[in-house]
Amino acid sequence: FIYFITPTHFRAAQKADLTRLSYTLSHVPNLHWIVVEDSDELTPSVAEILKRSRLPYTHLNARTPSDQKMKYTDPNWTLPRGVEQRNSALLWIQNQLSAVRSGVVYFGDDDNTYDLRIFEEMRKVQKAGVWPVGIVGGMFVETPILAGNGSIIDFNSIWKRERPFPIDMAAFAVNVTLILSNPNALFSFDVPRGYQESTFLEKVGIHRYNMEPLAEKCSKVYVWHTRTEKSKLSKEMVQKLTKKTGFNPLEAHALGV
Amino acid sequence: FIYFITPTHFRAAQKADLTRLSYTLSHVPNLHWIVVEDSDELTPSVAEILKRSRLPYTHLNARTPSDQKMKYTDPNWTLPRGVEQRNSALLWIQNQLSAVRSGVVYFGDDDNTYDLRIFEEMRKVQKAGVWPVGIVGGMFVETPILAGNGSIIDFNSIWKRERPFPIDMAAFAVNVTLILSNPNALFSFDVPRGYQESTFLEKVGIHRYNMEPLAEKCSKVYVWHTRTEKSKLSKEMVQKLTKKTGFNPLEAHALGV
Ligand SMILES: O=c1ccn([C@@H]2O[C@H](COP(=O)(O)OP(=O)(O)O)[C@@H](O)[C@H]2O)c(=O)[nH]1
Ligand SMILES: O=c1ccn([C@@H]2O[C@H](COP(=O)(O)OP(=O)(O)O)[C@@H](O)[C@H]2O)c(=O)[nH]1
Ligand SMILES: [Mn+2]
Ligand SMILES: [Mn+2]
Numbered sequence: 001f002i003y004f005i006t007p008t009h010f011r012a013a014q015k016a017d018l019t020r021l022s023y024t025l026s027h028v029p030n031l032h033w034i035v036v037e038d039s040d041e042l043t044p045s046v047a048e049i050l051k052r053s054r055l056p057y058t059h060l061n062a063r064t065p066s067d068q069k070m071k072y073t074d075p076n077w078t079l080p081r082g083v084e085q086r087n088s089a090l091l092w093i094q095n096q097l098s099a100v101r102s103g104v105v106y107f108g109d110d111d112n113t114y115d116l117r118i119f120e121e122m123r124k125v126q127k128a129g130v131w132p133v134g135i136v137g138g139m140f141v142e143t144p145i146l147a148g149n150g151s152i153i154d155f156n157s158i159w160k161r162e163r164p165f166p167i168d169m170a171a172f173a174v175n176v177t178l179i180l181s182n183p184n185a186l187f188s189f190d191v192p193r194g195y196q197e198s199t200f201l202e203k204v205g206i207h208r209y210n211m212e213p214l215a216e217k218c219s220k221v222y223v224w225h226t227r228t229e230k231s232k233l234s235k236e237m238v239q240k241l242t243k244k245t246g247f248n249p250l251e252a253h254a255l256g257v
Numbered sequence: 258f259i260y261f262i263t264p265t266h267f268r269a270a271q272k273a274d275l276t277r278l279s280y281t282l283s284h285v286p287n288l289h290w291i292v293v294e295d296s297d298e299l300t301p302s303v304a305e306i307l308k309r310s311r312l313p314y315t316h317l318n319a320r321t322p323s324d325q326k327m328k329y330t331d332p333n334w335t336l337p338r339g340v341e342q343r344n345s346a347l348l349w350i351q352n353q354l355s356a357v358r359s360g361v362v363y364f365g366d367d368d369n370t371y372d373l374r375i376f377e378e379m380r381k382v383q384k385a386g387v388w389p390v391g392i393v394g395g396m397f398v399e400t401p402i403l404a405g406n407g408s409i410i411d412f413n414s415i416w417k418r419e420r421p422f423p424i425d426m427a428a429f430a431v432n433v434t435l436i437l438s439n440p441n442a443l444f445s446f447d448v449p450r451g452y453q454e455s456t457f458l459e460k461v462g463i464h465r466y467n468m469e470p471l472a473e474k475c476s477k478v479y480v481w482h483t484r485t486e487k488s489k490l491s492k493e494m495v496q497k498l499t500k501k502t503g504f505n506p507l508e509a510h511a512l513g514v
Contacts, residue, residue: 016370016481134511221511224273254391254478
């Protein structure tokens with residue numbers, strides 16, 4: 001099984017993004033979708049998308065503490081995103097799948113784009129697999145660099161190259177057994193910007209050069225860090241969005257309120 | 258059959274967007290995907306996506322004249338988009354489907370988001386159907402406004418309300434017979450901004466109040482005008498993109514060059 005962990009929070013395109021993501025994932029056999037809402041309660045519109053997907057799924061919620069929550073106008077990188085939600089999914093796995101002996105865990109954001117071939121690559125993961133990611137980190141592709149013999153010798157990243165793992169969350173998957181045997185491997189608000197991936201991978205006991213390079217020796221791009229544009233909204237609309245209130249019934253349907 | 262016409266042009270997320278769109282459309286029975294590239298030649302990467310979709314499809318190309326082509330830094334609304342491509346698809350329909358007696362034609366951009374239920378609505382179209390569209394025109398939803406008896410009495414649009422049809426391209430579908438019986442119903446660069454939809458619908462002989470309101474009396478939103486963010490790129494990267502040259506093999510794979 002692939003355990004596909006998706007943190008998701010309310011924004012104008014949340015319902016649209018989860019809808020199209022569900023149509024990608026529903027093509028994948030043996031995938032369990034763990035969706036963790038950044039909210040106080042499970043949202044019926046998210047529940048409906050999960051149900052309609054016909055996938056095996058788990059629907060959780062875990063709210064980002066308000067002092068860690070970005071404002072609408074903050075640039076997206078000011079604070080880490082998805083920390084509380086991914087941890088909630090990891091704890092669910094530790095509790096519910098403790099007897100499981102095989103499977104792979106992947107962190108798949110709601111607005112990224114996945115080629116179905118990435119899922120076949122994931123199934124090959126022994127401990128931790130890694131592959132190129134399109135349109136991320138200010139580059140067209142971020143990728144491990146391989147030696148002729150196929151081993152990882154470097155990464156092409158530009159931003160904070162000194163990180164233990166200078167890669168994006170979308171670039172790797174780990175065996176579920178590593179999650180079960182390292183219950184302290186969780187994300188944290190207390191790490192420098194860009195160090196979420198590195199901290200997590202260090203805690204599951206992986207070294208950067210021991211990751212398994214996949215996607216035809218990192219020569220193919222099967223996942224893109226797409227982002228859905230925030231449309232220009234009036235002040236009044238921004239207020240409705242941030243307070244999640246004041247929508248007419250049709251607007252509520254469009255946004256999944 | 259639904260004839261789903263997608264104009265598409267080279268941009269950083271083109272391959273990603275077409276990939277995820279193909280996973281939506283491949284859930285739809287009896288849909289023929291007409292993809293028209295804004296290019297001098299058919300692109301192998303687009304051909305591969307079409308082939309992998311297992312949908313019935315037609316792959317065309319029609320380049321936007323260079324005096325009508327926007328620059329990378331132009332805001333997206335400076336010039337009409339998709340004119341030449343949609344016309345190419347309409348001409349293909351007139352030539353290849355002249356004997357067809359039923360079916361519906363829809364203009365579906367590569368970066369919008371479609372709920373599968375929109376396709377069931379389309380199949381109900383007699384002449385021209387219309388429905389709400391999410392996140393468009395500076396609003397959360399643009400929609401026809403219905404009277405108690407279910408007839409259209411107005412539209413809620415704010416931008417250029419005076420248009421004969423103040424709606425987005427994603428808001429309507431027309432019967433293929435209207436295309437066949439109105440061969441002059443084509444898009445044009447010579448109409449004021451925002452008048453593409455209106456000019457086309459007038460040419461197929463539809464009146465705004467005679468459109469068939471669908472999606473449960475326009476109470477549901479099954480399509481969103483999402484836009485994929487242009488990521489911040491260096492000058493050098495913008496040049497590679499606009500000239501479509503200078504990519505290394507992995508970048509070329511990421512972008513579908
Ligand atoms: O306050 C937040 C912000 C983001 N996210 C989720 O965390 C992931 C990454 O966020 P985003 O897509 O905004 O970040 P970026 O594209 O910049 O990596 C997405 O699945 C979001 O829905 C969240 O749960 N709470
Ligand atoms: O020069 C262009 C610009 C756009 N398009 C296509 O026309 C549609 C609408 O363009 P876009 O998504 O950029 O417009 P918007 O989202 O602003 O309506 C999309 O399918 C594009 O791929 C095109 O074929 N050539
Ligand atoms: Mn994102
Ligand atoms: Mn668009």
